[in-house]
Amino acid sequence: MLRSMYAGISGMQGSQTKLDVIGNNIANVNTSGFKKGRVTFQDMMSQTTSGAQGPTDTRGGVNPNQVGLGSKQGTIDNIQTQGFLETTENPLDLAIEGDGMFQVEEGEAQGDGAPYYTRAGNFYLDDEGDIINPDGYYLTGEATVESAAQDGNVTEGDIIRLTIPDEAQSFSIQSNGIVNYVDAEGGTQEAGQIVLANFSNPAGLEKAGNNLFLDSPNAGYNDLVPPETAGTGSLVSGTLEMSNVDLAEEFTEMITAQRAFQANTRIITTSDEILQELVNLKR
Template sequence: MMKALYSGVSGMRSHQTKMDVIGNNIANVNTNGYKTQRATFRDVYYQTMSNPSQAATGIGGTNSSQVGYGAQIASVDTIHTLSGYSPTNKETDLYINGEGYLKVIDASGEMYYTRYGALNFDSEGQLVDSNGSIVLGLNSVIDASGTVTTAVVPKTAEGTDGKGIQDTLVGIKIPINDYSNITINSDGTITGVKTGTDTIETLGLIAIATVPNQAALKLEGSSYYVAGNNTGTITYHAAGLGGSGALVTGGLEMSNVDLANEFSDMIITQRGFQANTKIISVVDQMLEELVNLKR
């Protein structure tokens, strides 16, 4: 009976954690760029009551007898499926139409990856996200035809991608007072018309990071990820190259939470939790009967 009591407790804990995951998903149903999570279970440990025996002449074989000790959380996975485009009509809002992440650096020098493309130019001409972190770009890129495009931007940030590989990235900063009609294009190039002329110049190039194993990215909050030990070698490209998606301006990525699925999982999880509490109450009644045998 005591085994059943521990099994019930472990089942309650596991279902409680799964409900926490479901609750977080539902809370972020309208969070731009949010990726839904799922919790999976696994069994814990088995006590072997008897070992299997092999059949012999005149004797049949027997199977093992084992009693389990409940369940535990096996994993909490992030599902990195591409979600829909939500128009905002803001020219500096970016939607990555495919694989890839923006890379940013905050005031303390920490670097993050994000798919939340709500960007702005600050008073210094730096391209920043909604948290004030600077968006990183490439100094140069070779396109499919072999043409080298150079972005004339000052180097303000340098770091590693979590694997010890030196980045060839810079903080994007442009002289906004000297240009008009500043535009972010689908390949990530930032162009503007030089004041007093009709000349269109390339001012910057947004870097899109391609992560081989997105599931290994660690969530940091504020729509940020950091590289983990199992992400693989992260590479940087212009949007649309190297397996990355092109940029679509004027909109953001929607959350990929499926409310119908979350509500279904909520009901199943609630019933699972309820069933495990019933185990505990029934075992308690059985223990009470044992205690009362002496009366």
């Protein structure tokens, strides 16, 4: 009876954790670049009342008798599936169609700050023409042959900040990450190329809030590469990748978690009634 009560408690705790994750998923159904969470569970250690016995010449084998002691949280996974693309017609709204993540960072110069990674591609221009995210972190790019020729301080492949000059008449971003702008004379120039961070296990990234992720020892960071290379996806300008949360699925999971919570409370109630009957035996 006491075992069943503790098993019920562990089931209630697991159901509550699942409801917490589901609630966070539903709250972020309209969050750009959000990746939903998923809870998995494992059974806890079982108490063996009698062990297994192998067959003999005169007797068959006997299976072990074990009583489970409840469940425990196994993992809380970040499901890194593609979210649907919403058209915005804003050239600084970028979606990644495929694998890879944008890298953003802060600091006086490129490379000074700790890098963050994100799938949310709603970028803006600051008063100096730098491409930044909503928190003011600079989008990471690299110098191309043409942009390096314009700026003698960098060479091709150097990590740079992507800047659109004030005198630019217009700009565009290609699917391979090249940032072009039309200068004051009407000529087309390159400001650089957006690069994407490539991870072998993006589910291993740690959420840092504000649509940002941090690298972890299990994320499998490979390198910063241009889009459409080394297995990374292509960029779609004028669109945003929305959350990959499926409301119908979340509501279904919420109902099952609620019923599981109720069933575990019933286990505790029933065990308590049996204990009460035992207490009443001596009356």
